[in-house]
Amino acid sequence: MHEHVKIALxxxxxxxxxxxNEGFRWPWRRRDNGRRTIVAVDHVDFQVRRGEIFGxxxxxxxxxxxxxxxxATLLIPDEGTITVFGHDVLREEMAVKRLINRVSVEASFFKKLTPMENLLYGARLYGLGAKEARQRILEILTRLGLKREDAFRPMEEMSRGMQQKVAIARAFLTQPILLLLDEPTTGLDPRSKREVQTFIRELxxxxxxxxxxxxxxMQEADALCDxxxxxxxxRIVALDTPQGLKAQVARADDGEVTLEDVFMELTGKRLREEETE
Ligand SMILES: Nc1ncnc2c1ncn2[C@@H]1O[C@H](COP(=O)(O)OP(=O)(O)OP(=O)(O)O)[C@@H](O)[C@H]1O
Ligand SMILES: [Mg+2]
Known part of the structure; x- marks a missing residue:
C-alpha cells in the first residue's frame, strides 16, 4: 500500500x-494583551519524505x-491543507487515521491497570491477536528499557518517564506508517532518552x-533528525538538515556552531525557557 508515494506528509x-477566551489553560503564557486571537500556527509549509525523521x-x-x-486530525485548520500519503486530512480523515499514530506527553491510560493490560486493550482496538500482541508488547517494553515486571504493575505506580515509554510502546504496536511524536523524550533521563532515540531510528x-x-x-534534533x-x-524560520542549519550561522571565533546558536541567531531568543530534566 502506498508504495509509490514518496512524500509522506x-x-x-x-x-x-x-x-x-479559550486560552485559559495557559494564562501565564498569553501574549495577546486583550487581543482576540492567537495565531498558534501561521502559514506553515513543509514536506516530509517517506522514511525521513523530521524534527x-x-x-x-x-x-x-x-x-x-x-x-493528527484532532484540530481543524483555519487555513491551508495537509495531506498524508496523498490523503487530505479533512476529506479523508479515516484513511489518514489508519496511516498515523500520535504520541504525546498527555497520553491517556487506565491508571489502575498495568502497561500490559493497557497495551493489550490498544492492540485489540487495532485487531492484533492477544498472543502475538503479548509477545510484541513485552519485546517493545524491554527494548525501551522497562523491566519485565514493570509490565505487570499498575500504571499509577510508575514514574512519568516510565509512563511515557509505555505511551511510545503503544504507538509502535500498530506499526503506523507515519508516526507523530510530540516531545517523545522530554522529561526522560539521559539514558532513557538514548533508548527512545535508538528505538525511533530502528523503527x-x-x-x-x-x-x-x-x-x-538541540542535541536530539541534531543527532536524530534528517x-x-x-x-x-x-512560523517556520528555518528548515534544513542540521548540518545545513549550522552552516548558515558563521561564527567569528571559529568555534563549533550548535543548533542552539542557529536558533538564537534566527529568533534573537534562547530556546530553553525551562528545562524539565
Ligand atoms: N486549545 C487551545 N486553546 C487556546 N489556545 C491554545 C490552545 N492550544 C494551544 N493554544 C495556544 O497556541 C499557542 C501554541 O501552543 P502549542 O501548545 O502548540 O505550543 P508548543 O510549541 O507545543 O509548546 P510546548 O513546548 O509548551 O509544548 C500557545 O500560545 C497556546 O497558548
Ligand atoms: Mg507542545
Whole structure:
C-alpha cells in the first residue's frame, strides 16, 4: 500500500488560530494583551519524505503541538491543507487515521491497570491477536528499557518517564506508517532518552516508518533528525538538515556552531525557557 508515494506528509499554508477566551489553560503564557486571537500556527509549509525523521524544534508555545494535532486530525485548520500519503486530512480523515499514530506527553491510560493490560486493550482496538500482541508488547517494553515486571504493575505506580515509554510502546504496536511524536523524550533521563532515540531510528530503518517529532532538545534534533524545521511564534524560520542549519550561522571565533546558536541567531531568543530534566 502506498508504495509509490514518496512524500509522506505535505503541509501547505497551514494556519490555526485560537480565540483568547479559550486560552485559559495557559494564562501565564498569553501574549495577546486583550487581543482576540492567537495565531498558534501561521502559514506553515513543509514536506516530509517517506522514511525521513523530521524534527520540529521550537520553544514553549511556538505551535508545535498545535501543528501535530492538526496533522493528527484532532484540530481543524483555519487555513491551508495537509495531506498524508496523498490523503487530505479533512476529506479523508479515516484513511489518514489508519496511516498515523500520535504520541504525546498527555497520553491517556487506565491508571489502575498495568502497561500490559493497557497495551493489550490498544492492540485489540487495532485487531492484533492477544498472543502475538503479548509477545510484541513485552519485546517493545524491554527494548525501551522497562523491566519485565514493570509490565505487570499498575500504571499509577510508575514514574512519568516510565509512563511515557509505555505511551511510545503503544504507538509502535500498530506499526503506523507515519508516526507523530510530540516531545517523545522530554522529561526522560539521559539514558532513557538514548533508548527512545535508538528505538525511533530502528523503527525507521527496519519498519519503513516516517517520523515527525517535536523537541526542545538541540542535541536530539541534531543527532536524530534528517531535517529540522525551526518554529517560532507559529512560523517556520528555518528548515534544513542540521548540518545545513549550522552552516548558515558563521561564527567569528571559529568555534563549533550548535543548533542552539542557529536558533538564537534566527529568533534573537534562547530556546530553553525551562528545562524539565
Ligand atoms: N486549545 C487551545 N486553546 C487556546 N489556545 C491554545 C490552545 N492550544 C494551544 N493554544 C495556544 O497556541 C499557542 C501554541 O501552543 P502549542 O501548545 O502548540 O505550543 P508548543 O510549541 O507545543 O509548546 P510546548 O513546548 O509548551 O509544548 C500557545 O500560545 C497556546 O497558548
Ligand atoms: Mg507542545
Amino acid at each position: 505535505e503541509v501547505h499554508g497551514l494556519t490555526k488560530r485560537f480565540t483568547k 520540529i524544534l521550537g520553544p514553549n508555545g511556538s505551535g508545535k503541538s498545535t501543528l501535530v494535532r492538526c496533522i 525507521r530503518d527496519t519498519h519503513d516508518a516516517t517520523i515527525l517529532l517535536t523537541t526542545h532538545d 531535517r529540522v524545521a525551526i518554529l517560532d511564534e507559529g
